[in-house]
Amino acid sequence: MLTHIVLFKLKDRSPESVAKTAAVLRNMEGKIEQLLSIEVGTDVVHSERSYDISLVTTFASLEDMQAYQVHPEHKKVIEHMTVARETQAVVDYES
Numbered sequence: 683m684l685t686h687i688v689l690f691k692l693k694d695r696s697p698e699s700v701a702k703t704a705a706v707l708r709n710m711e712g713k714i715e716q717l718l719s720i721e722v723g724t725d726v727v728h729s730e731r732s733y734d735i736s737l738v739t740t741f742a743s744l745e746d747m748q749a750y751q752v753h754p755e756h757k758k759v760i761e762h763m764t765v766a767r768e769t770q771a772v773v774d775y776e777s
Contacts, residue, residue: 683718684741689733689771690763699766700724700734706762707737713755716746733771747774 692699707722721738741747750756763770 683777684744684747685775685777686737686739686741686747687773688737690735690737690766691768691770692734692766693768694766695734703762703766704735706759707735710755710759714750714753716741716750716753718742744776 690703692703701724704722704724708720710717711720717739719738719740721736723736723738725732725734725736739747739750741750
């Protein structure tokens with residue numbers, strides 16, 4: 683099992699922008715066969731060191747995550763995130 687976690691800090695941190703971007707991420711659910719689970723969370727603390735959105739996804743293998751990376755539905759998300767994000771942090775681990 684491979685877990686892929688991404689934290690996003692958005693350029694526009696307004697509640698509307700965060701909600702729109704979270705919806706874009708959630709929209710992948712059920713559309714990418716390699717994606718076993720997806721969880722999208724939005725920050726409630728809003729400190730200076732907080733990220734705005736977390737994305738936690740799981741895959742059966744590294745190869746499945748690599749297939750997800752080039753899937754057309756994920757590419758749509760990348761297009762949105764390239765415009766919306768200020769920065770991101772990623773961790774991938776096997777369990």
